[in-house]
Amino acid sequence: MTDLTRLTIAEAREGLKNKDYTSSELTEAFLTNIEAANGALNAYVAVTADKAREMARASDEKLARGEGGALEGIPLGIKDLFATRGVHTQACSHILDGFKPVYESTVTSNLWADGAVMLGKLNMDEFAMGSSNETSYYGNVVNPWRKEGSNAALVPGGSSGGSAAAVAARLCMGATATDTGGSIRQPAALTGTVGIKPTYGRCSRWGIVAFASSLDQAGPIAHTVRDSAILLKSMASVDAKDTTSVEIDVPDYEAAIGKPVKGLKIGIPKEYRVDNMPAEIEELWQKGIAWLKDAGAEIVDISLPHTKYALPAYYIVAPAEASSNLARYDGVRYGLRVPGKDIVEMYENTRAAGFGAEVQRRILIGTYVLSAGYYDAYYLKAQKVRTLIKRDFDLAWENGVDAILTPTTPDAAFAPGEITDPVTMYLNDIFTVTVNMAGLPGISIPAGLNKSGLPLGLQLIGKPFDEATLFQVGSVIEEAAGSFVAETWWT
């Protein structure tokens, strides 16, 4: 019998419909994999085996009657940032200890309505603040990929490190993730998986633990471009509960895959060539350019002059919004409470014990840049720079560019503990953060391996609400690059 966990979502969808196997069998295969791997990889912080079996049984009944939604019986992992009714939802923070929401996020509601099966909650950087999954209260996630001939652990990227590692290690068919500065695309690149951050406003933020509300977006991580198109179609919706949800119908993203890219204009921004970037990244980028040119796309050099200012502006805007959003964790309404001599000391003790170092750092930066006398110098200036960053992209679209091709990350996966300086860690998001600042869609596609055998990704950036073109062009890169599978060393 074939290993069911090696199937893509598209394949499993067919197999389930044809009754080649049941969702219960599929789900069981993933639960077995999780049990064997999670000790080594730490991708899941909660496994909902009973719930998964129950959901799979319900799907099997529907499938037996020839019914079922677009994801009927497909087992998925859910990032711990999404509220799931009655199930562990803690943003991998100590401060949300024991929190079990009495409601369901819109994105996960959409998935369950389409028949998906929940395997459990996935590890992540605390409150999605991190690029290596080393800030989780539940410990590091280990990348399924290792350097050739080495046993040393590597980080899976972050903040959706659990999502990316779980997909890469076949511990789920696909996973939900979120991206505030690169948290879907960077871990996807570091684990050889596909990750898309859709346009701001495409997926509802309702029921997703807030980090930086003007930047946060949900999206999927999956094995293939087609699988990510299938998942995004289900995750995205227009939602009255999120005022920033945009009223545009969700198109059939799969229909874009396989459409010829002949004549499409692909922009290559010169500002994405940074100092100390390994030659391999430049080579990969050139390969991507060649693949698209061979497929008939027109390659044009473009300039996005404010690129280098995106990251510094982000480290004002994101902490500022985070400091406001995280003010709610006060030991009163949910989670951890550490007593004090009065209510203020209780707040202070709770927040000191409940937030990890990186979260505290960002809250302090955010509080500082928003404090009286500094607002104009920092926050207002950053929001003006943000306007300029978006204008750079607008100009490219006005000049007829259909999508922009860049590397996803400045390098491959690194070792835990290797980067201790916060600013150096932030530089991991140098190519992804511009996209959040401008609210655009971006996809990372595995495009090759470096000389140590570690995966590298290429990023495509699209026009607002033009995810379809990213899937269309992305599948050309995928086809040319082939797929990359981590060797199973953990069982």
Next chain:
Amino acid sequence: MSVDTQTVKKVARLARIKVSDADAERMTGELNAILGFVEQLDEVNIDGVEPMTSVVEQTMKKRKDGVTDGGYASDITANAPASEDNFFMVPKVVE
């Protein structure tokens, strides 16, 4: 611009996070590294540039001001560290 340890303590107080002297000392260095990094923005000419308020050009959706939800106080307090009769319990605030 840079911060000193006193400022870090003041900001921590505003953010309601207890920091020890040693924490404040360490954080001062870290915050200054970040503030140094964002100083690059001083190079950008922002004269006449409007600050971004929304990445998507759409008017804020509004609805009629009315009660559309509620009636489940026990759900709201279900996750509270301390609650009684659907009230959140906190240390005495007013003497």
